[in-house]
Amino acid sequence: NAGVTQTPKFRVLKTGQSMTLLCAQDMNHEYMYWYRQDPGMGLRLIHYSVGEGTTAKGEVPDGYNVSRLKKQNFLLGLESAAPSQTSVYFCASSHMGARSSGANVLTFGAGSRLTVL
Amino acid sequence: RKEVEQDPGPFNVPEGATVAFNCTYSNSASQSFFWYRQDCRKEPKLLMSVYSSGNEDGRFTAQLNRASQYISLLIRDSKLSDSATYLCVVNIAGRRALTFGSGTRLQVQP
Numbered sequence: 001n002a003g004v005t006q007t008p009k010f011r012v013l014k015t016g017q018s019m020t021l022l023c024a025q026d027m028n029h030e031y032m033y034w035y036r037q038d039p040g041m042g043l044r045l046i047h048y049s050v051g052e053g054t055t056a057k058g059e060v061p062d063g064y065n066v067s068r069l070k071k072q073n074f075l076l077g078l079e080s081a082a083p084s085q086t087s088v089y090f091c092a093s094s095h096m097g098a099r100s101s102g103a104n105v106l107t108f109g110a111g112s113r114l115t116v117l
Numbered sequence: 118r119k120e121v122e123q124d125p126g127p128f129n130v131p132e133g134a135t136v137a138f139n140c141t142y143s144n145s146a147s148q149s150f151f152w153y154r155q156d157c158r159k160e161p162k163l164l165m166s167v168y169s170s171g172n173e174d175g176r177f178t179a180q181l182n183r184a185s186q187y188i189s190l191l192i193r194d195s196k197l198s199d200s201a202t203y204l205c206v207v208n209i210a211g212r213r214a215l216t217f218g219s220g221t222r223l224q225v226q227p
Contacts, residue, residue, distance in 0.1 A: 031213075033214055035217075040125065040219055041219060042119075042121075042204070042217045042218055042219030042220060043161070043204070043217040044217075045214050048213060048214050050213060056213065058214060090160055090161070105163050106153075106161075106163070106215065108160035108161055108162070109160060110159070110160050111158075111159075111160055
């Protein structure tokens, strides 16, 4: 089982360029998330999805868009990249959402390192 | 103020030592709690859940103090392989996603 796969693993962009990060999971999970991780800031939620065709804003959504056209895929788009978006991006998925009782273990992808010059 | 606060460290300890980390949370609606481990330049992985009565998994013990709003992680007999960043994670009622602390870095030295 691949689990959660993110592509690309590394990317360098110039300010104003656009790009899409792809996240794919093969565990039939309903919930998917995009986080960014910056030094001293921890993981911050950008957007999330509670099922195919649904998306919602997280803590830091500005400058990003997402789509969940298929249950197994969650795409994160940057329409016009800015240096402040230089970060490590993690996709995660879970069987249950945080509102559900019981453990809702997150499975993370290996991360995508994005540098915006 | 961050909703989940952790001492960033680093905690530098010798092999075999016992080390403890605390994490405080500000939202009293927090329902469930976890510790995740993140190795350098890798993704976070679940280490253990934290139960109200406290729980143990081998050399690792997690405890919850709801009155003071903190959780702790105790590592006994530290190994070199325990070197990592430990993330405190909280499920706040009404939210769809978990809230992460910024992590505590542990460096176990030979």
